Amino acid sequence: MPPPLPRSFGAVNWLGFRALFRRGALRYVKLAWESLGGPCVSSLLFLAVFALAAGGRGEIAPGLSVVQFIAPGIIMFSLAHAGFEYAAFPLLDDKLEGMIGDILAAPLTPLEIVAGYVLPAAWGALVTGTAILLLALLFVDFAFHSILVLVGFAAASALLFALLGTLAGLWADRWEHYAMVESFLILPLGFLSGTFFTLAALPETARLLIVFNPVFYAVDGFRYGLTGHGESSLALGMGLLLALDLALGLVAWRLFAVGYKIKQ
Numbered sequence: 001m002p003p004p005l006p007r008s009f010g011a012v013n014w015l016g017f018r019a020l021f022r023r024g025a026l027r028y029v030k031l032a033w034e035s036l037g038g039p040c041v042s043s044l045l046f047l048a049v050f051a052l053a054a055g056g057r058g059e060i061a062p063g064l065s066v067v068q069f070i071a072p073g074i075i076m077f078s079l080a081h082a083g084f085e086y087a088a089f090p091l092l093d094d095k096l097e098g099m100i101g102d103i104l105a106a107p108l109t110p111l112e113i114v115a116g117y118v119l120p121a122a123w124g125a126l127v128t129g130t131a132i133l134l135l136a137l138l139f140v141d142f143a144f145h146s147i148l149v150l151v152g153f154a155a156a157s158a159l160l161f162a163l164l165g166t167l168a169g170l171w172a173d174r175w176e177h178y179a180m181v182e183s184f185l186i187l188p189l190g191f192l193s194g195t196f197f198t199l200a201a202l203p204e205t206a207r208l209l210i211v212f213n214p215v216f217y218a219v220d221g222f223r224y225g226l227t228g229h230g231e232s233s234l235a236l237g238m239g240l241l242l243a244l245d246l247a248l249g250l251v252a253w254r255l256f257a258v259g260y261k262i263k264q
Contacts, residue, residue, distance in 0.1 A: 016108045017116055024120025027090060028127070035086070035124060036131050039078045043132045046074050047139060050196075061198055061229050071140045072223035073195030079129030079154060080161040080215065084186050087121035087165025092172050100262050110256035114166065114249065121162035122155070129154055142226045149234060150225025156241040157218040161186075163248035170255055170262065189215045199231050214240055 028035050051067045060069040094100040103113060136142075144150070168181040193215035199207050210216050217237030224230035256262070 013107055013109070013112055016106055017112045020103070020106075020108070020113070020116030021120050024086075024090060024117065025123060028086060028120065028124040035082070036128060039082055039128050040132055040135055043074050043078050044135060044139075047071055047136065051139070064227055064229055067140050068142070068227060069198070069223070069229070070196055071136050071142075072226045073193065073219045075129055075132050075136060076154070076157060076215075076219045076222045077190040077193070077195055078132050079125045080157055080190060080218065081186060082128040083121050083125030083158045083161035084165035084168070084182070086124040087117055087162040088169040088172070088178055088181070089165075090121075091117055091166060091169030092175070092178055095169070095262060096174070104259075104262065111253050113256050114252045117166050117169075118159065118162045118249075118252070121165055122158040125158040125162065126154060129158070143228055144226060145228035146225045148225075149221060152238060153218055153221035153225060153241070156238065156245060157215075157222070159245050160214070160218070160241055160248065163245065163252055166252050167248065167255070170252070170260055173261070189213060193219045194231070195219055214244055217241060 047067060047070070050070050053066075060066045091100075094103065103116075108116070164186070168178060172178045172181065192210060193213055194210060199210060202210065211232070217232055217240055220230050220232045221234055221237045221241075224234060
């Protein structure tokens with residue numbers, strides 16, 4: 001009896017990619033209490049603290065109360081952090097548990113493997129951001145100025161931080177490395193992104209530093225979509241996010257292709 005012929009998948013192994021995507025999505029669903037509960041509670045606490053501190057007094061931007069200005073930034077920060085975590089955690093866990101070998105042995109190209117880790121993380125980040133937005137609507141009045149801008153910046157940002165998480169998961173050899181990237185890169189980018197302050201309130205030097213932070217454009221674009229208030233060019237912000245998505249995607253693809261820290 002002749003040996004079986006290798007199966008032909010065509011240009012894309014949709015079956016294998018779907019299985020890898022489903023694996024990542026189910027991990028999110030199985031940990032729904034942690035995946036959704038933690039970000040929702042922490043975001044609402046942030047909103048409550050600033051609402052109590054502001055006491056309903058004054059506007060931080062034209063036509064926007066303090067809570068209306070800060071809430072979009074908190075939602076975007078939670079979405080971004082979720083995208084990073086949902087990508088880095090599974091990849092690092094697969095490496096430490098030795099399961100990455102099963103992924104590499106599957107008939108998947110490096111690009112399909114990258115997509116199989118990145119897209120479930122971006123999807124989970126969007127689900128988390130949507131849940132927080134729905135909860136915030138109970139306490140904050142948004143105008144929903146542009147749904148297209150809102151969705152576009154949310155999707156581009158979710159993809160960006162999922163890619164960052166994938167690169168962090170590849171680089172990290174243990175959980176301390178993951179925590180270091182989170183503490184010294186992700187959190188500073190989030191807190192220094194204009195989430196809690198306007199550019200007009202900053203001195204010139206600080207303002208120049210903030211505008212070099214890509215998360216500033218993510219927050220500003222998302223805030224514009226919700227409230228109509230923006231401090232930067234939407235075209236510049238979206239172009240920068242998409243360029244970073246493409247660049248980081250190429251880096252991740254190349255690292256998987258050469259087996260960076262995943263092939264012995």
